[in-house]
Amino acid sequence: MIPLSATMKRVSRPTRAPSSAKKPYSPQKGKKSGKTQSTNSPGQIRIIGGQWRGRKLPVLNAEGLRPTTDRNKETLFNWLMPYINDARCLDVFAGSGGLGLEALSRYAAHCDFIELDKQAASQLKSNLTLLKANELASATVHQADALGILKGISQAPYDIVFVDPPFAKSLVAPTLAALEDNKLVHSGSVVYLEHESALTTPALPAHWQIIKDKQTSALRYMLIEVC
DSSP states (O other): OOOOOBEEEOSSOOOOOOSEEEEEEOGGGOOOOSBOOOTTOEEEEEOOSGGGTTOEEEEEOOTTBOEEOHHHHHHHHHHTTTTOTTOEEEETTOTTBHHHHHHHHTTOSEEEEEESOHHHHHHHHHHHHHTTGGGTSEEEEEESOHHHHTTTSOSSOEEEEEEOOOTTSSOHHHHHHHHHHTTOEEEEEEEEEEEETTSOOOOOOTTEEEEEEEEOSSEEEEEEEEO
């Protein structure tokens, strides 16, 4: 797989320790909320592994920035170790593109990033250029509503899909359904899902199974395998 994206979001939720900034995505301007920072003030994300390990990249801070801790990212990519090499990836609510960029750093072949916020999408494109990502893999940024893009984004299924939507926007169930209905995953694909801990994970298709699962007071995150 080869196009790429990390992230800030708005919408009310508990603050997480600031480490790597996450997504500024939001339908209807809704974003995950955490530590409030002034809109468009400079911020950074850090790539923690692979060929770009230690690189710090500029991101746009948005009001209600929700950081992703390096610890959680490290846990996720330990889970993904058997799947990541040469994988085709999709970062559905990309924001600053941290998850997709981390995947590309660890030698995924391609990553598609979907981000609604125009400025965040533009910054992500700039960071891909800064990393010369398309000389090593392929990465594409789609600036649009995620559920609309998922209807026709790819003719080939993805090996790894990152689904970390804004909280309290009822996006988890329709996003998972879109992946299944539009044949964007195949047997052997894995889906990373993160949502607020208060939300009950929706019923999964019969041939999907949770293989890794963690929960904190603020959120639940898991790896789902498509059988």
